[in-house]
Amino acid sequence: MTDRMIPDPKLIEGCLQGKRKAYALLYKRYAANMLGVCMRYGRNLAEAEDVLQEGFIKVFTNLDKFRQEGSLEGWIRRIMVNTAVDHYHKQTKEGLFVSLEEIKDPHGTGEHGEEDEDLPAADLTADDLMEMIQRLPDGYRIVFNMYAIEGYSHQVIAETLNISVNTSKTQLFKARRMLRNVILHRSLDHANKR
Amino acid sequence: MQTNGNMKNERDKIDDLFRQKLEGYQIRPSVKVWNNIVNRFSLPHAGPFHLLNMQNIIGALLLAGAGVTTYLLWPASKVHETVAVNSMEMNLTYPAPPQQDLHPQAVYQAPAINQENSSAQHEHPGPSNQNSQPDDPPDNPESPLLATPSQTASEDLMKSSSSEAKLTEDQGFSDQPVINEFKSIEKEQFNNAAVWDDAQNLKKLSPLGSPFVSYQPGNASGLRMMDDRHRMQDERIRSRKADYRVPAQFSAGIHFLPEWTNYHTGAAAFQSSYTQELLASVQLRNIILRTGLGINRSQDDGNYQVNYSKYEMTGYYIGTSFENGGNPVYDSLNYSVDEHGVYDTVYYNEMYRTDNTYTYLQIPLHIGYSFLNDRRFSFSVTAGPCLSLLMNEKKSDPAFMDFAAQNVTMQDQTPVRRHSEWQFQVGISTRYLITNRLSIALEPTYRQYFRTVYEGSDSGWPPYSLGIRAGISFHF
Numbered sequence: 001m002t003d004r005m006i007p008d009p010k011l012i013e014g015c016l017q018g019k020r021k022a023y024a025l026l027y028k029r030y031a032a033n034m035l036g037v038c039m040r041y042g043r044n045l046a047e048a049e050d051v052l053q054e055g056f057i058k059v060f061t062n063l064d065k066f067r068q069e070g071s072l073e074g075w076i077r078r079i080m081v082n083t084a085v086d087h088y089h090k091q092t093k094e095g096l097f098v099s100l101e102e103i104k105d106p107h108g109t110g111e112h113g114e115e116d117e118d119l120p121a122a123d124l125t126a127d128d129l130m131e132m133i134q135r136l137p138d139g140y141r142i143v144f145n146m147y148a149i150e151g152y153s154h155q156v157i158a159e160t161l162n163i164s165v166n167t168s169k170t171q172l173f174k175a176r177r178m179l180r181n182v183i184l185h186r187s188l189d190h191a192n193k194r
Numbered sequence: 195m196q197t198n199g200n201m202k203n204e205r206d207k208i209d210d211l212f213r214q215k216l217e218g219y220q221i222r223p224s225v226k227v228w229n230n231i232v233n234r235f236s237l238p239h240a241g242p243f244h245l246l247n248m249q250n251i252i253g254a255l256l257l258a259g260a261g262v263t264t265y266l267l268w269p270a271s272k273v274h275e276t277v278a279v280n281s282m283e284m285n286l287t288y289p290a291p292p293q294q295d296l297h298p299q300a301v302y303q304a305p306a307i308n309q310e311n312s313s314a315q316h317e318h319p320g321p322s323n324q325n326s327q328p329d330d331p332p333d334n335p336e337s338p339l340l341a342t343p344s345q346t347a348s349e350d351l352m353k354s355s356s357s358e359a360k361l362t363e364d365q366g367f368s369d370q371p372v373i374n375e376f377k378s379i380e381k382e383q384f385n386n387a388a389v390w391d392d393a394q395n396l397k398k399l400s401p402l403g404s405p406f407v408s409y410q411p412g413n414a415s416g417l418r419m420m421d422d423r424h425r426m427q428d429e430r431i432r433s434r435k436a437d438y439r440v441p442a443q444f445s446a447g448i449h450f451l452p453e454w455t456n457y458h459t460g461a462a463a464f465q466s467s468y469t470q471e472l473l474a475s476v477q478l479r480n481i482i483l484r485t486g487l488g489i490n491r492s493q494d495d496g497n498y499q500v501n502y503s504k505y506e507m508t509g510y511y512i513g514t515s516f517e518n519g520g521n522p523v524y525d526s527l528n529y530s531v532d533e534h535g536v537y538d539t540v541y542y543n544e545m546y547r548t549d550n551t552y553t554y555l556q557i558p559l560h561i562g563y564s565f566l567n568d569r570r571f572s573f574s575v576t577a578g579p580c581l582s583l584l585m586n587e588k589k590s591d592p593a594f595m596d597f598a599a600q601n602v603t604m605q606d607q608t609p610v611r612r613h614s615e616w617q618f619q620v621g622i623s624t625r626y627l628i629t630n631r632l633s634i635a636l637e638p639t640y641r642q643y644f645r646t647v648y649e650g651s652d653s654g655w656p657p658y659s660l661g662i663r664a665g666i667s668f669h670f
Contacts, residue, residue, distance in 0.1 A: 027228060036219035044603040053227050057235050126215045134603055148209040149216060176208045
């Protein structure tokens with residue numbers, strides 16, 4: 001029986017019975033996907049792997065609390081996001097990250113940029129976009145990920161990050177603006193090179 | 195309203211773009227992540243079967259085959275030792291001679307001798323002893339009365355050799371012509387009545403002699419002669435066996451194998467590695483079988499992409515200022531020109547190379563042929579597969595020391611190594627015997643990998659390595 005042939009509930013059952021192979025299969029099944037999630041929240045691969053490691057330890061520790069009402073992947077993904085946020089809080093306390101309230105828009109575009117330009121995104125690869133996200137300031141990156149990709153509401157983001165809803169909205173707006181500018185600059189650079 | 199609609203579209207475009215392209219984005223984590231999880235979460239210890247996969251099963255089977263082969267070859271040397279140590283053991287069973295062939299004195303002389311020698315510890319009441327009834331149970335259950343003299347001799351021969359290893363036909367010792375000849379000589383000896391007469395006399399003189407002498411009535415000179423015959427026949431058999439018996443030679447040793455590997459990655463041409471091995475080998479005639487365990491430590495490049503930004507001067511402009519010197523009468527101005535720097539955030543993207551160390555457990559299985567066996571020197575060619583299992587990897591961070599850099603991110607782009615792989619090794623070994631038991635060996639080796647060592651890159655050229663194995667072995 002291959003890895004793919006074992007359904008998630010069986011895998012969970014094996015883990016709860018303390019079978020090492022079940023843990024290994026669970027990790028093998030979701031690790032690559034979850035590292036992709038962690039990469040969006042981290043600044044580099046090393047940081048993302050730290051978050052992944054912490055996240056899987058939480059998954060294994062709390063596996064008995066998974067009620068199997070939703071998908072296992074969704075549950076693990078939420079744990080990874082929470083772990084990434086915890087990592088952010090921890091780093092903020094240690095002064096390595098800039099807190100959300102202190103972030104200034106480095107490009108100074110404010111809230112009144114040109115919005116009606118077409119977005120030249122056709123030639124952008126997933127790696128390009130990942131690089132752009134990783135270059136965002138830490139607070140922008142987390143809010144953008146949580147809202148735009150994970151689909152959390154501003155209310156939930158605000159509660160999770162201990163910020164106001166308005167701050168969450170502002171940071172999201174600035175994150176979008178920054179990403180848009182980076183994409184535009186990149187397309188201009190490419191056009192000039194041609 | 196139109197502006198709001200545009201903004202919403204723009205938001206949706208950005209969000210959709212990132213959501214669509216990054217949804218399902220996958221990166222395979224490095225091995226250390228799982229290792230750390232195992233260590234920190236205290237997963238149940240891996241049982242003996244946690245490395246079970248097709249490769250490892252095949253490896254185990256090969257090793258088991260090597261073990262069985264070693265076991266099958268090993269008894270040959272035991273036979274050799276038995277012959278060398280136990281020159282008198284000829285525990286051959288053969289039928290007793292017919293009763294009518296016995297000399298009558300062998301039966302009737304015994305009572306007379308018993309009467310003369312009442313103090314003998316090993317008395318054998320004969321059939322003519324008047325104090326004994328023929329049907330009485332004998333005092334000594336091993337009394338020769340219950341058997342013919344030749345049978346008794348045969349049994350005593352068996353007794354005399356019971357405490358030592360026996361050389362029998364069952365152990366592959368089949369030299370039937372010599373054995374038959376020996377049997378006929380024995381038969382002739384025991385049918386000689388004089389042998390029994392003098393054996394009784396000898397018994398008085400030599401109470402501490404061999405069990406053969408003390409138990410048996412007979413002729414001392416005849417016994418000596420028989421003993422000589424024994425020895426002679428034994429020597430003959432031994433010399434014949436030595437003609438065709440080649441004992442297996444078993445040895446074990448510690449080896450050190452530095453190697454230089456070309457991974458075909460376009461980085462440094464050769465990466466160094468070294469292996470410490472504990473190898474055991476068995477040699478039968480010219481065929482050598484060798485296996486063991488080795489710990490290999492390999493160096494390889496690590497690649498890191500370091501992204502950072504710096505706020506620095508990207509250009510300059512010439513600024514001009516003027517003044518009239520404070521005199522409004524003269525229509526003159528003083529111009530001054532200054533160079534001013536232009537600063538901006540500059541993004542950098544650099545590649546850093548680091549040194550990584552990988553530790554493997556290696557299980558070689560080599561078959562060789564020894565084509566020259568001098569008294570001290572021997573040359574052989576060995577070749578065979580080697581199973582290599584990744585046990586640990588140690589990565590170093592890039593030495594990025596630009597303190598003016600901001601937003602530094604480092605991406606480890608080192609390809610992930612496979613956990614197990616097969617290789618093929620071949621070597622030409624020169625062995626020098628420094629004592630009867632110890633030898634040193636030097637062996638240039640070539641190792642060919644069957645595929646690349648990196649996961650997900652089956653298309654590249656598989657690596658190869660050159661090395662030289664040096665070691666010292668003990669010969670059993």
